[in-house]
Amino acid sequence: MRNLIAAVERIDPLTVSGRVAAVSGLLIECRGGLTRLSIGARAEIERPQGGPLPAEVVGFRDTRALLMPFGPVEGVAPGAEIKIRPEGAMVRPTLAWRGRIVNAFGEPIDGKGPLPQGPTPYALRAPPPPAHSRGRVGERLDLGVRAMDVFTTCCRGQRLGVFAGSGVGKSVLLSMLAREATCDSVVVGLIGERGREVREFVEETLGEAGLRRAIVVVATSDEPALTRRQAAYMTLALAEYLRDQVGNIFGGVISGVTEWGMYVEIIENKCEGMIRLRDISDDFYTLDEKNYAIIGQRKKKVYQLGDEVKIRVKNVDLTKKQIDFSLVQE
Numbered sequence: 001m002r003n004l005i006a007a008v009e010r011i012d013p014l015t016v017s018g019r020v021a022a023v024s025g026l027l028i029e030c031r032g033g034l035t036r037l038s039i040g041a042r043a044e045i046e047r048p049q050g051g052p053l054p055a056e057v058v059g060f061r062d063t064r065a066l067l068m069p070f071g072p073v074e075g076v077a078p079g080a081e082i083k084i085r086p087e088g089a090m091v092r093p094t095l096a097w098r099g100r101i102v103n104a105f106g107e108p109i110d111g112k113g114p115l116p117q118g119p120t121p122y123a124l125r126a127p128p129p130p131a132h133s134r135g136r137v138g139e140r141l142d143l144g145v146r147a148m149d150v151f152t153t154c155c156r157g158q159r160l161g162v163f164a165g166s167g168v169g170k171s172v173l174l175s176m177l178a179r180e181a182t183c184d185s186v187v188v189g190l191i192g193e194r195g196r197e198v199r200e201f202v203e204e205t206l207g208e209a210g211l212r213r214a215i216v217v218v219a220t221s222d223e224p225a226l227t228r229r230q231a232a233y234m235t236l237a238l239a240e241y242l243r244d245q246v247g248n249i250f251g252g253v254i255s256g257v258t259e260w261g262m263y264v265e266i267i268e269n270k271c272e273g274m275i276r277l278r279d280i281s282d283d284f285y286t287l288d289e290k291n292y293a294i295i296g297q298r299k300k301k302v303y304q305l306g307d308e309v310k311i312r313v314k315n316v317d318l319t320k321k322q323i324d325f326s327l328v329q330e
Helices: 002-009 146-151 170-180 195-212 225-245
Strands: 017-024 027-031 042-045 053-061 064-069 081-084 100-102 186-191 214-219 250-257 261-266 272-276 285-288 293-296 302-304 308-317 322-327
Touching: 017 064, 042 064, 170 186, 170 195, 186 195, 186 225, 195 214, 214 225, 250 302, 261 308, 272 308
Parallel strands: 100 214, 186 214, 272 322
Antiparallel strands: 017 027, 017 081, 027 064, 042 053, 042 081, 053 064, 250 261, 250 308, 261 272, 285 293, 293 302, 308 322
């Protein structure tokens, strides 16, 4: 319901459009609609065939706006309608995007169906946070690669660059980090890669284990430069979203108990997931079938239907349509 309300609120009652005045190479001139255009604004150019062509405003000349397309300009004709998008370059990700592959526009390209849209928009080119509000470097981060843990020790919040020539193992090393590093989520940007190498990286190098907690953004070398740049911004925006989810604690109500776990419904959005008993570390818990409760064997702590608990989202599997929670113990 929250997503539906947000979608309704985004509807602009005023539709503004322009027309194609001239095309010179990859530069498209637009007349009209200047009151709603600014540098970085988005527009869609209608074509008789091939569907709308997305474009971005890169400048102005006299009374015309200059647009760069995100695809080939074939089919663009003089006088073609240009629809101006009121919302700028935004993406609305959720944790359910993990395990999926998207293009530079946040659209799924893995054939697994549409992606759910989150309630909060993230700008693709957000300003950096002020220096006084940035977090300090945290504790040591286990990268899962012993050689790097010894010679290039990293802490949470640090940046690390890997630079090398072709064919010496950069992609293999990145896949090892994506699979083995002690983190909840990973964003992988395959930008400028050869088209035939993308599938090889995802299926063999990254593998199912690495993909399960990763969001992969793809823009191959045969795509326009503007699209590849957009993919880089998309990768950063998704990383910013996942950064904001770190440590998020939700209130929930126990809605069911079984011999292997308890179901919890988040109060805020009514999403239901499971806390597995083996993941609760303070005691050994078993099911009390008569009282519909989970009881600790040593401390006798009881969790029963209707109890309020605090949880964190541990994993989201869109294919199986299930969510795993971890219990926040006070």
